[in-house]
Amino acid sequence: MISPVSAAINHLLAREPWAREKLARHAGKVAVFDAGLVALRLKAGADGMVEDATADEPQNVTIRVKLSDLPVILQNREHAFSYVQIEGDADFANAVSQLSENLRWEAEEDLAKLVGDAAAVRIAGTARSMLSAAKTTQQKLVENVAEYFLEENPVLVRPQAVNDFSSEVTRLRDDVERLAKRIEKLKESR
The missing domain is CATH 1.20.5 (Single alpha-helices involved in coiled-coils or other helix-helix interfaces)
Incomplete structure (x- = not known):
């Protein structure tokens, strides 16, 4: 049985022949993503897809990340690997890094299968607008709170x-x- 994480990664890999080719070069190697409380063990398959690795399979690379750094990593995927600690096979770690930077989920493409092309474009556009508005609101809230503590109630x-x-x-x-x-x-x- 495949985990939801493996299924999601394989969904992304299915559309990207270059990524499957890069991962297939490391067939049989195990990567462990350790976030302290949670560890994810994935093995590269000969077909360039991933599968869940068992605990008794030796790991080739371990990628450790602090849970507190996850929000920063999710906001800036290009610099994600500067927040992690990597041990093991450098070539395999480099391949994992390149995949994490370049694999993208095409939500519109998946939605189009369910609701059609036009509706998928509109739904995705609306979602992007809502996300942008939420980020702007968050930024303004942070600025207002900082101003309050600097000017009106000088704690900072x-x-x-x-x-x-x-x-x-x-x-x-x-x-x-x-x-x-x-x-x-x-x-x-x-």
């Missing part, structure tokens, strides 16, 4: 204000030291 401090304050403290310390030396010289001259 802008970096420039900290730098300015630090410079003033340094200048005041230097002035106090100069004044102390002058006082010392006046005492000596009496």
